[in-house]
Amino acid sequence: MKRKDFLYLSGMGMGALLLPDLSAFGTPIDPLQALDGVDVKIKKELADVALNAAKSKGATYADIRIGRYLNQFVATREKRVQGVANTESYGVGIRVLANGCWGFAATNHVTKDAIAKAAEQAVAVAKANAKIQGEPIQLAPQKGYGEVSWKTPIEINAFEVPVKEKVDLLLNVNDVAMQNGANFINSVIFAVNEQKYFASTDGSYIDQDVHRIYPTFNVTKVDRESGKFKTRNALSAPSGKGYEYMHARPEDKVTGIVTRYKGRYDMLEDVKEAARVATEKVKAKSVEPGKYDLVLDPSHLWLTIHESVGHPTELDRVLGYEANYAGTSFLTLDKWESKKFKFGSDKVNIVADKTQVGSLGAVGYDDEGVKCKKWDLIKDGVLVSYQAIRDQAHIIGLTESNGCCYSQGWDDVQFQRMPNVSLQPGKEKLSVDDMIKNVEKGIYIIGDGSFSIDQQRYNFQFGGQIFYEIKEGKIVGMLNDVAYQANTQEFWNSCNAICDESDYRLGGSFNDGKGQPSQSSAVSHGSATTRFNGVNVINTARKI
Amino acid sequence: MAILSKEEAQAILKKVIGFSKADFCEVGLNGSDGGNIRYARNAVSTAGQISTMSLGVSSTFGKKTGTATINEFDDASLQKVVKRAEELAMLAPENPEFMPPLGPQTFAESNTYNAKTAAMTPDTRAEMVGKSLSVSKAAGLDAAGFLENSTRFNAIMNSKGLFAYNKGTDVSFSVTVRNKQGTGSGYVEQGFNDLDKMDTLALSKIAASKANGSAGAKAIEPGKYTVILEPLAASDIIGNMFRGFDARSADEGRSFMSKKGGGTRLGEQLFSENVNIYSDPMNTEIPSSTFTGEGLPVKRTQWVEKGVVKNLSYSRYWAAQKNVQPLPFSRSMIIEGGTQSLEDLIKSTEKGILVTRFWYIRSVDPQTLLLTGLTRDGTFYIENGEIKFPIKNFRFNESPVIMLNNVEALGKPVRTGSGLIPPMKIRDFTFTSLSDAI
Numbered sequence: 004m005k006r007k008d009f010l011y012l013s014g015m016g017m018g019a020l021l022l023p024d025l026s027a028f029g030t031p032i033d034p035l036q037a038l039d040g041v042d043v044k045i046k047k048e049l050a051d052v053a054l055n056a057a058k059s060k061g062a063t064y065a066d067i068r069i070g071r072y073l074n075q076f077v078a079t080r081e082k083r084v085q086g087v088a089n090t091e092s093y094g095v096g097i098r099v100l101a102n103g104c105w106g107f108a109a110t111n112h113v114t115k116d117a118i119a120k121a122a123e124q125a126v127a128v129a130k131a132n133a134k135i136q137g138e139p140i141q142l143a144p145q146k147g148y149g150e151v152s153w154k155t156p157i158e159i160n161a162f163e164v165p166v167k168e169k170v171d172l173l174l175n176v177n178d179v180a181m182q183n184g185a186n187f188i189n190s191v192i193f194a195v196n197e198q199k200y201f202a203s204t205d206g207s208y209i210d211q212d213v214h215r216i217y218p219t220f221n222v223t224k225v226d227r228e229s230g231k232f233k234t235r236n237a238l239s240a241p242s243g244k245g246y247e248y249m250h251a252r253p254e255d256k257v258t259g260i261v262t263r264y265k266g267r268y269d270m271l272e273d274v275k276e277a278a279r280v281a282t283e284k285v286k287a288k289s290v291e292p293g294k295y296d297l298v299l300d301p302s303h304l305w306l307t308i309h310e311s312v313g314h315p316t317e318l319d320r321v322l323g324y325e326a327n328y329a330g331t332s333f334l335t336l337d338k339w340e341s342k343k344f345k346f347g348s349d350k351v352n353i354v355a356d357k358t359q360v361g362s363l364g365a366v367g368y369d370d371e372g373v374k375c376k377k378w379d380l381i382k383d384g385v386l387v388s389y390q391a392i393r394d395q396a397h398i399i400g401l402t403e404s405n406g407c408c409y410s411q412g413w414d415d416v417q418f419q420r421m422p423n424v425s426l427q428p429g430k431e432k433l434s435v436d437d438m439i440k441n442v443e444k445g446i447y448i449i450g451d452g453s454f455s456i457d458q459q460r461y462n463f464q465f466g467g468q469i470f471y472e473i474k475e476g477k478i479v480g481m482l483n484d485v486a487y488q489a490n491t492q493e494f495w496n497s498c499n500a501i502c503d504e505s506d507y508r509l510g511g512s513f514n515d516g517k518g519q520p521s522q523s524s525a526v527s528h529g530s531a532t533t534r535f536n537g538v539n540v541i542n543t544a545r546k547i
Numbered sequence: 548m549a550i551l552s553k554e555e556a557q558a559i560l561k562k563v564i565g566f567s568k569a570d571f572c573e574v575g576l577n578g579s580d581g582g583n584i585r586y587a588r589n590a591v592s593t594a595g596q597i598s599t600m601s602l603g604v605s606s607t608f609g610k611k612t613g614t615a616t617i618n619e620f621d622d623a624s625l626q627k628v629v630k631r632a633e634e635l636a637m638l639a640p641e642n643p644e645f646m647p648p649l650g651p652q653t654f655a656e657s658n659t660y661n662a663k664t665a666a667m668t669p670d671t672r673a674e675m676v677g678k679s680l681s682v683s684k685a686a687g688l689d690a691a692g693f694l695e696n697s698t699r700f701n702a703i704m705n706s707k708g709l710f711a712y713n714k715g716t717d718v719s720f721s722v723t724v725r726n727k728q729g730t731g732s733g734y735v736e737q738g739f740n741d742l743d744k745m746d747t748l749a750l751s752k753i754a755a756s757k758a759n760g761s762a763g764a765k766a767i768e769p770g771k772y773t774v775i776l777e778p779l780a781a782s783d784i785i786g787n788m789f790r791g792f793d794a795r796s797a798d799e800g801r802s803f804m805s806k807k808g809g810g811t812r813l814g815e816q817l818f819s820e821n822v823n824i825y826s827d828p829m830n831t832e833i834p835s836s837t838f839t840g841e842g843l844p845v846k847r848t849q850w851v852e853k854g855v856v857k858n859l860s861y862s863r864y865w866a867a868q869k870n871v872q873p874l875p876f877s878r879s880m881i882i883e884g885g886t887q888s889l890e891d892l893i894k895s896t897e898k899g900i901l902v903t904r905f906w907y908i909r910s911v912d913p914q915t916l917l918l919t920g921l922t923r924d925g926t927f928y929i930e931n932g933e934i935k936f937p938i939k940n941f942r943f944n945e946s947p948v949i950m951l952n953n954v955e956a957l958g959k960p961v962r963t964g965s966g967l968i969p970p971m972k973i974r975d976f977t978f979t980s981l982s983d984a985i
Contacts (some may be wrong), residue, residue, distance in 0.1 A: 036946075068713060083642075083643065083644070086642060105593070107593065131669075135590060135591055135680075136591070136678075137588070155701060186799075186800070186801075187799065223801050225799070225800035227800055227809050228807075230800070230805060230807030232800055232805075234913070260765070301937075302868060309832055323587055323689060324587045324592060324691070325587075325691075326723045326725060327587065327722060327723040328691055330906075330984070331725075331729075333983070333984070335729070370772050374552070404672070414597075416593055416595075427657050446950075453910060454909060455909045455920055455921070456983040457906065457907065457942075459983070459985065460920065460939075460984075461982055462980060462982035462983070462984065464919050464942060464979075486911060488942065488979065488980050490983070501732050518587045519583075520583060520695070543911045543917055543944065544912075545604045545912070545915040545917050547803060547916070547946055
């Protein structure tokens with residue numbers, strides 16, 4: 004065993020509790036062991052076994068997903084490696100339609116016999132559930148693509164980069180933070196590789212290799228005398244890229260009062276600023292509550308878009324399938340049918356896009372074999388569509404799925420998940436500086452913080468990482484204790500300026516939860532810096 | 548296969564330890580077997596059955612530890628996983644916070660297992676969900692719910708002679724019932740070890756009643772109100788606070804338990820005098836395992852007594868640094884209450900708001916534990932001891948520390964979330980805005 008393998012896992016004993024629940028991701032493995040995917044010919048043979056077995060038992064439709072899911076976590080704290088783990092999860096999920104009802108079964112025994120048996124179980128489940136099923140499932144037609152493939156366009160496979168290189172980087176990041184005044188720092192690099200094979204009775208055999216990466220940290224500054232402590236998180240965005248994401252070039256940096264990043268990320272530079280900002284935050288003044296014009300950086304606005312646009316336009320929520328968990332949606336079908344529901348101001352154009360290069364949600368085909376695409380959700384401020392999959396398409400008059408079906412693993416059933424949902428940049432040239440010049444009383448917010456929204460997505464409250472007070476067109480200092488509250492529709496109708504494409508950047512989430520049992524998905528949200536006028540800001544300071 | 552007896556688990560672990568050549572070897576074995584049904588729009592949407600078992604080995608040479616896991620159990624696989632852990636340990640950096648494994652310990656026999664729950668089948672689940680659906684269908688309402696059960700075991704052994712085994716069962720149920728107009732919603736959630744305690748019919752009737760009763764909600768101004776929190780609502784908001792009972796983060800100055808100028812708030816009167824909080828793995832209503840993952844015995848612990856913080860949790864490493872005994876944290880907190888029912892609390896309230904549950908609770912400020920979130924699925928205005936009318940949902944911004952300083956009365960605790968929690972009457976609870984959500 005080589006040094007670079009030194010602890011593909013040794014951190015498990017030391018710090019597994021500090022990492023995400025690894026059992027959700029699979030069995031720990033050697034990092035290089037599973038990088039070579041299973042031969043596509045073998046996967047096709049296995050897929051045909053499942054599809055034939057399902058059909059022979061009476062399925063009118065069947066699909067199979069053969070998946071190998073790799074995750075790598077490298078986590079450190081100050082001068083210590085807390086945990087390094089590689090996990091693998093490999094198996095098969097089979098979904099069928101029989102007697103007008105869905106059935107699903109999964110197995111980690113990837114053999115022809117076990118797959119045939121799972122296919123039969125899936126049909127049995129469908130037939131059992133059909134007895135209490137209401138209307139039969141209607142599946143939007145989908146042509147077979149034959150044998151096709153797709154891969155995330157990466158330059159460096161993160162799993163091939165030695166663990167030592169990642170450990171050294173993170174320990175260096177920690178050192179820079181401590182040298183610049185931080186008291187504590189946690190830093191992490193998290194990499195994902197989904198090797199997914201999909202086949203269906205429509206005649207598709209789709210092989211995909213999906214990569215994602217997320218470097219992040221949390222810096223804490225403690226002022227013992229006052230008893231106060233403040234934190235600042237990384238301004239990185241999780242990304243649908245390879246390890247090249249960690250090698251930022253000058254053109255990847257957005258300079259300003261704080262450096263932000265587009266395309267690629269400079270972790271060492273960001274942590275140095277984070278230590279400075281955390282120290283500054285301890286002394287910053289507390290905000291006066293009231294109405295402010297908010298200038299929201301894309302590193303912050305992505306989360307507002309996610310919660311207030313991404314989730315309420317999910318058709319399964321609109322219909323009530325998430326009522327017991329994530330909730331429903333205020334964007335009911337009658338609002339869409341009216342064709343004039345004013346979701347936002349005329350400047351608001353929001354698209355769903357599963358093809359955007361570098362985004363977390365980009366794939367060639369979704370998890371029910373639909374080729375991915377881009378479509379409008381909000382056009383000139385009006386609600387024009389939802390996010391639908393094959394068994395929902397007919398409800399909104401579509402003849403084909405939007406292609407946004409996803410499952411977190413081979414052993415979970417696929418269902419409707421959010422594609423990348425992004426606010427389009429302004430059509431006229433506008434820089435951040437020019438936007439701020441026109442603000443009399445405002446707050447410029449950078450980075451995501453606390454977030455909460457009701458179960459129908461009306462009322463929300465957001466915090467942030469860094470808050471700058473704007474007075475008469477100028478930034479005059481830093482603020483603390485800022486959170487803004489609004490109603491989604493009123494908020495988006497107060498949008499009155501969006502910077503141009505040169506400021507457009509992606510943010511996103513690695514772990515968006517939905518479903519029971521809960522599943523996680525990764526999604527990006529793009530925007531340029533955007534201004535919202537007259538938003539209610541509260542002061543969150545308390546004494547205990 | 549997934550659920551092993553104590554003797555079966557011990558035999559595998561002994562064999563694994565026997566293969567070890569390391570200075571120390573610690574082995575963990577766990578398995579679970581269970582299933583679920585999800586439903587919405589009064590019909591089943593998904594159902595599943597899952598069975599898993601896995602083994603983890605940690606080997607240590609000096610202060611260098613390696614860990615490997617496997618889910619195959621033949622001798623060759625067991626030898627392989629031990630060898631792999633030892634190879635990794637030789638390559639690992641020294642862990643400055645390494646603590647040698649514990650020797651043999653004495654553990655109480657837990658009461659987490661129930662044979663009837665373990666015997667649940669897909670038919671049992673379907674029957675229980677059928678009862679829930681019968682309520683919503685008969686009342687012309689829509690139900691969306693989730694029923695899940697599991698049997699699980701875990702066993703640990705180390706080369707210094709420690710062995711522990713626990714087996715447990717769980718069944719959990721939640722349902723949201725909404726009226727067809729989308730103007731009313733009700734919710735219930737319950738979890739037990741014992742299947743006999745789970746009554747999906749009665750619970751669904753409560754959710755249906757709240758769905759009908761919450762229709763036509765009126766808007767009232769946000770502000771500070773006396774609230775009666777049903778146990779689920781109280782649990783939602785207080786559960787976040789317990790993570791702060793960690794001595795290390797308090798000592799490091801980054802917790803609400805940190806003291807200005809250094810040190811912790813251990814021994815301070817932090818809450819109202821009627822607040823008493825403890826954990827006890829042997830509690831019959833909310834039993835839990837009697838040992839931690841590294842083999843520390845878990846015993847009854849008083850965390851808060853008459854509002855005074857009596858204990859903070861100490862990891863073995865941090866306890867050694869501070870020269871105190873290690874004290875494991877418990878996820879199953881018990882808040883002592885009185886004998887009053889929820890109805891009694893309502894009767895004694897002149898003006899107030901009854902909250903069924905909270906939703907989307909997030910930390911706003913870790914310094915003060917300020918949380919935000921919203922009421923959901925049944926919020927009602929109380930006047931002169933009676934529920935007068937349903938009201939629109941509120942967003943709150945409140946700290947559980949402040950909240951537990953404003954406790955007027957506590958009712959009879961019930962199992963909810965991960966604790967045994969009483970309904971609570973709290974004065975001056977801060978609602979900051981209205982929500983149109985139903």
